[in-house]
Amino acid sequence: MARRPDLVGLTVLAMLSVRPAHPYELHRFIVDTHKDYVTGLPRSLYHAVEKLAGQELIVPVETSRQGRRPERTIYEITDEGRRELATRLRALLESPQGERRTFTAAVSLMGVLPVPDALQSLRTRAASLEGELAGLNAHLEALRTSGLPEVLTVELDYERTLSEAELGWIRGLIARLESGELTWSGTVNQGLLAEVLDEQESES
Template sequence: MARRHDLVGLTVLALLTVRASHPYELHRMIVETHKDYVTGLPRSLYHAVERLAGDELIVPTMTGREGRRPERTVYEITDEGRRELTTRLRHLLETPDTDRRGFTAAVSLIGCLPEDEARRALRTRAATLEGSIAGTRAHIRAMADSGLPAVLMLEVEYAQALCAAELDWITNLLDRLDRGGIDWPTTAPA
């Protein structure tokens, strides 16, 4: 899964930790659970399943037909697929990006990680955001001191406000986790 932000593939891996499924069932689960960051359905889903199977991150377990319906292949996630899912989720949680869909996907699928690992990743992201906000503040001050009109720095202020809002949300989430305010599975889905 070398593709940057292969959110469809990531979601397929996560859903297959819940239960083995065929692509049509995965499509229904994505729609029913409002994984709105997944785009290009259903074609993108079928391509993702092919890629994941080619990379041996998922494997077919059975093929069957019900009545007059088309033949359907059921897939399950491999141990390598679980490791890939964990690695990719951790990276998306830890690393801020201007394309926020990756973080949205990671938050949506965060329950696939053990709670302590998710906390560490969120704390890493929070520290990165704090550094970014401090750097942006210094940059805005320097530009103002140089005489640059504030109107030319509005997009920088906007980016800083987005980072601050995200940091606030993450801080609140970590606080809720610390207080036991969010039920977390004792193990990642099998």
């Protein structure tokens, strides 16, 4: 049985690739930006931070206390953490084998990749989906030719319809990236993301 991708850890790495932050800021950002694929908050977030720190993908850089509030530890991503983030994210963007929620998470965070890398990963996914659809169409045609009642294959038709819709959406996204209609600077739209995190820090 394949391991489920660690979407919470992936999100923590992505957020810390923008700037150092403490877990409460990350929690607020996830909630405020409706990253609904992240479940089990806040426990899952703190567990992910602890695990990533144990793997030395992130490191604590400062501990602060404001008034009577509990101490807050600020973490930053390491060079190894950045490499791991890019590797994990490209894999999730490229493979159509996982849950659709996983692809939602990958698309949500793809701004941490350079545009050419994100574009290449999306092209790889599109090619995989095209191959899967060709095989599925051939399989459905063979079943129908065999005289199997259509009611016994409706679930395959449903899967085909979902895959066709996803492929159409990805092709549109690729076209927007290729034309420059959708783009970002460097490896992430750091200005926007950092601004949101800074607002949260001033409110907390």
